[in-house]
Amino acid sequence: MHEVSIAQGLLEIAIDNCKKQGYTRIDSIKVKVGKASGIVPDSLQFAFEALKTGTMADKSVLTIEEIPVGGFCKECDKKFSVDEAYVISCPLCGGTSFNVETGRELNIDEMEVN
Amino acid sequence: MKVKVVTNILEANDRIAAENKKIFHEAGIYVINIMSGPGAGKTSLLEKTIAEFAGKTKIGVIEGDIAGSDDAERIEKLGIPVIQINTGGGCHLDANMIRELLDDLPLKDLDLLIIENVGNLVCPAEFKLGEDMNVMLLSIAEGHDKPLKYPLMFQESSALILNKIDLLPYTNVDMEKIRKDSLSLNPKLKIFEVSCRTGAGIGEWTNWLQSFVK
Numbered sequence: 001m002h003e004v005s006i007a008q009g010l011l012e013i014a015i016d017n018c019k020k021q022g023y024t025r026i027d028s029i030k031v032k033v034g035k036a037s038g039i040v041p042d043s044l045q046f047a048f049e050a051l052k053t054g055t056m057a058d059k060s061v062l063t064i065e066e067i068p069v070g071g072f073c074k075e076c077d078k079k080f081s082v083d084e085a086y087v088i089s090c091p092l093c094g095g096t097s098f099n100v101e102t103g104r105e106l107n108i109d110e111m112e113v114n
Numbered sequence: 115m116k117v118k119v120v121t122n123i124l125e126a127n128d129r130i131a132a133e134n135k136k137i138f139h140e141a142g143i144y145v146i147n148i149m150s151g152p153g154a155g156k157t158s159l160l161e162k163t164i165a166e167f168a169g170k171t172k173i174g175v176i177e178g179d180i181a182g183s184d185d186a187e188r189i190e191k192l193g194i195p196v197i198q199i200n201t202g203g204g205c206h207l208d209a210n211m212i213r214e215l216l217d218d219l220p221l222k223d224l225d226l227l228i229i230e231n232v233g234n235l236v237c238p239a240e241f242k243l244g245e246d247m248n249v250m251l252l253s254i255a256e257g258h259d260k261p262l263k264y265p266l267m268f269q270e271s272s273a274l275i276l277n278k279i280d281l282l283p284y285t286n287v288d289m290e291k292i293r294k295d296s297l298s299l300n301p302k303l304k305i306f307e308v309s310c311r312t313g314a315g316i317g318e319w320t321n322w323l324q325s326f327v328k
Contacts, residue, residue: 002205003238010125017119031123038240038266058193090296096298106240108119 006039006106007047013108015056023113026057034067034105036085041066060111069103127241130209134216134244141221143174144327145229148253149244149267152233155277156315157185158310159251160228164192166320167226174224176215178232185230195220206237212244221241228328234267235260239267247326259290261295268296273304275319307326 010031018026026094033039041064048062070081077094085103089096122128138145150156157177164173175196177186186198197206197215207229219227229245231238231282239248251270252260255278261268268274274296276289289307304322308315 002240005204005208006123008127013119013121013123013125017117017121019118020115023115035265038236084262086262086269086299088262088295106123108116108121108123110116110120112116114115 003039003043004047004051007044007051008106010044011051011055011057014060014111017111018056018113020087021113024056024062025114027112027114028061028063029057029111030063030065030109032065032067032105032107032109034069034103036069036103037106039106052110065109067102067105069100071098071100073098124240127209128304131211131242131244134209134212134299135246137216137221138227138244138246140186141224142328143227144247145245146247146249146323147229147231147245148236148249148251148273149235149238150233151235151256151319152260153253154253154256155310156190156230156233157188157315159275159277159308160230161192161311162308162310163308163320163323164189164194164229166270166316167324171225172223173226173228174219176207176210176212176219176227176229178230179298180204180232182210182239195224205232205234206241207231208241209243216276217291231307235264235267237248247272249273249275251275251277252292254289254292255281255285258277258291258295261292265299266293268299268303271303273301273306273319275306275308277310279307279314280312293311301327 012049066106068081069087072079073090073095076090076093076095080092148156150300173194175189182198183198186196189196199211214215250267254276306319
């Protein structure tokens with residue numbers, strides 16, 4: 001619901017990093033968005049396209065990698081991932097003793113600058 | 115040229131939230147952030163909570179709403195310091211909004227600051243404000259499917275207050291399912307059942323909260 005402010009934050013961090021490295025143009029930005037982050041990738045993409053106009057990211061391509069919710073089950077000793085935005089039991093053994101390790105990401109991973 | 119960034123997009127917010135928290139701690143204030151969907155009874159819970167703490171604990175309130183000052187006016191009648199934030203359409207409060215009004219609050223005179231977030235079950239859970247504890251309010255008439263539909267807020271909260279239990283005879287809500295799913299998402303969640311209308315259960319909640327406030 002607030003993908004515009006997330007896209008704004010993303011642009012600010014990217015532009016800041018680009019300037020710090022001494023470059024003037026951003027060609028691409030890659031972000032990782034966890035499925036449990038509450039962010040809708042399509043909305044983030046749309047907001048980014050609208051906000052990048054007139055900035056040094058004007059011609060940049062945003063790639064969003066969606067990260068599933070996943071973790072490690074302490075009962076069956078295996079890694080797992082699920083389709084939902086939450087996990088209440090291990091999908092492999094049904095156990096309820098597990099650590100959730102992925103799915104909350106909202107990170108800029110890397111970018112290409114020139 | 116490829117640049118590895120690896121920065122959390124909410125980093126700026128988290129940084130300001132950490133600064134807010136430091137300011138609150140230095141002033142000796144315990145801060146809770148109350149979140150719920152619209153109409154769950156956040157302001158009613160505040161009114162009841164303030165009444166229970168009257169004369170014991172000095173409370174201040176920040177009211178977050180998309181528009182209007184109805185909630186702040188209700189709190190002001192109780193004679194405690196209150197500040198209204200209007201987000202003008204924004205779906206949540208963020209750390210910077212709290213930061214900007216810190217000077218307007220009598221921090222040195224408060225023991226407990228209650229922030230009432232914008233009514234919304236999704237976004238407020240993602241933005242730290244500088245609080246010590248997140249409290250989630252769910253009115254039972256919203257239905258027992260909410261924990262699994264809005265898992266993040268249940269996971270981010272330390273306490274879940276189930277309000278409007280006086281309506282139980284008129285609904286088909288499965289309270290056991292709410293408890294079971296909420297605890298599956300967050301085994302440490304402390305659950306209270308209250309009615310802000312009748313006052314049932316309010317004492318248990320405020321006694322528990324009191325144990326965190328100096």
